[in-house]
Amino acid sequence: MGSKTRKVKIRDLEIGGGAPIAVQSMCATHTRDVTATVEQIRSLQSHGADLIRVAVDNAGDVRALAEIRKSTDARLVVDLQENFPLAENVAPHVDKIRYNPGHLHHLEKQTSIEAKVAWIAGIAKKHGVALRVGVNCGSVAPDFLERFGGDHVRAIVESAAWHCELLDKLKFTNYVVSLKDSDPYQVVECNKAFSERRPDIPVHLGVTEAGLLPDGVTKTRVAFEQLIPLGIGDTLRVSLTLPNAEKHQEIFWGREILKDIQENKFVSVPDFGKGLNIISCPSCSRVENGDFVKLAMEVKRVTGYAKDHRITIAVMGCRVNGPGETDDADLGLWCGPHTVTLKRRSEAVGSFKYHEVIPALKHELDQLIQVEVK
Numbered sequence: 515m516g517s518k519t520r521k522v523k524i525r526d527l528e529i530g531g532g533a534p535i536a537v538q539s540m541c542a543t544h545t546r547d548v549t550a551t552v553e554q555i556r557s558l559q560s561h562g563a564d565l566i567r568v569a570v571d572n573a574g575d576v577r578a579l580a581e582i583r584k585s586t587d588a589r590l591v592v593d594l595q596e597n598f599p600l601a602e603n604v605a606p607h608v609d610k611i612r613y614n615p616g617h618l619h620h621l622e623k624q625t626s627i628e629a630k631v632a633w634i635a636g637i638a639k640k641h642g643v644a645l646r647v648g649v650n651c652g653s654v655a656p657d658f659l660e661r662f663g664g665d666h667v668r669a670i671v672e673s674a675a676w677h678c679e680l681l682d683k684l685k686f687t688n689y690v691v692s693l694k695d696s697d698p699y700q701v702v703e704c705n706k707a708f709s710e711r712r713p714d715i716p717v718h719l720g721v722t723e724a725g726l727l728p729d730g731v732t733k734t735r736v737a738f739e740q741l742i743p744l745g746i747g748d749t750l751r752v753s754l755t756l757p758n759a760e761k762h763q764e765i766f767w768g769r770e771i772l773k774d775i776q777e778n779k780f781v782s783v784p785d786f787g788k789g790l791n792i793i794s795c796p797s798c799s800r801v802e803n804g805d806f807v808k809l810a811m812e813v814k815r816v817t818g819y820a821k822d823h824r825i826t827i828a829v830m831g832c833r834v835n836g837p838g839e840t841d842d843a844d845l846g847l848w849c850g851p852h853t854v855t856l857k858r859r860s861e862a863v864g865s866f867k868y869h870e871v872i873p874a875l876k877h878e879l880d881q882l883i884q885v886e887v888k
């Protein structure tokens with residue numbers, strides 16, 4: 515736990531300033547399905563979740579959130595993606611709001627980012643909720659990407675630091691920062707660099723899209739084992755691709771990794787950069803087809819023969835983040851309601867029905883392997 519960080523309050527939970535590391539998770543149910551979401555919140559809570567995130571994309575989700583709030587005393591966090599103006603509507607029902615600096619430019623283009631952040635901070639202050647500045651590798655703010663060219667780590671760190679300075683100037687200090695990437699080594703680099711720059715800011719740790727078990731846990735360990743012993747990390751999430759009924763495993767593994775690190779039990783891990791690397795998102799309310807998790811498992815199963823090839827395959831559950839988050843993978847699949855788009859890096863190969871995409875993926879994979887062995 516970062517003892518040098520300042521203390522942030524999320525209702526009755528303290529994060530940072532030497533408080534125990536809080537473990538969190540996120541609902542993968544449709545937020546509008548109030549019964550299923552409340553059930554998943556209860557399950558996560560009963561497994562020891564300190565904070566539970568839900569996704570809110572529209573007015574229907576906000577109405578559902580108000581209902582959910584009445585049915586649970588869990589500490590709730592809402593994840594704003596492109597639709598940052600929803601902050602005003604969700605704030606009365608939650609304890610923390612996450613905004614992504616890389617998504618603020620999409621709406622109300624005539625308003626400056628500074629003005630948008632000031633507005634969000636004002637709402638958070640008014641309702642007594644905390645904020646998370648959640649910077650993500652797949653959606654870094656375009657101005658920072660331009661300014662720092664190909665230096666992705668620098669772009670992520672500078673973007674986070676810029677938002678901290680802005681919030682501090684606005685005299686809003688009840689916030690944490692996350693710098694996530696699907697590559698655990700990048701997570702280590704980004705978080706070390708950020709902590710040198712702003713040792714006072716509490717950090718939310720996570721390897722985004724860590725994927726399926728057991729690799730998802732191993733990847734997460736790679737990052738957490740290097741950061742937590744340095745005092746970097748005040749709250750964490752293990753982002754795993756799991757069937758809905760198994761979502762509580764994120765909490766189980768979060769606590770397990772923490773316990774091992776605290777007992778100095780470090781698990782030696784393979785170098786993920788040396789073989790086939792499958793990244794997949796943990797799914798959330800935005801998943802439009804329940805077959806996403808099955809598809810991710812099928813991708814893992816049928817690509818096993820390529821395990822010694824240095825190839826990354828990304829499988830994402832929705833069309834909100836899927837297109838951007840698959841750009842850097844050698845092969846990417848992002849799921850729509852009825853079709854899956856297959857990509858070769860940032861270029862689309864085509865859209866396929868769920869049951870037709872696996873042969874197309876194998877065809878692309880075989881071609882990549884052939885190029886590699888030539």
Ligand code: SF4
Pocket residue numbers: 795796797798799800801830831832833834835836839
């Ligand atoms: S990629 Fe889409 S479905 Fe997957 S976690 Fe991200 S927002 Fe949710």
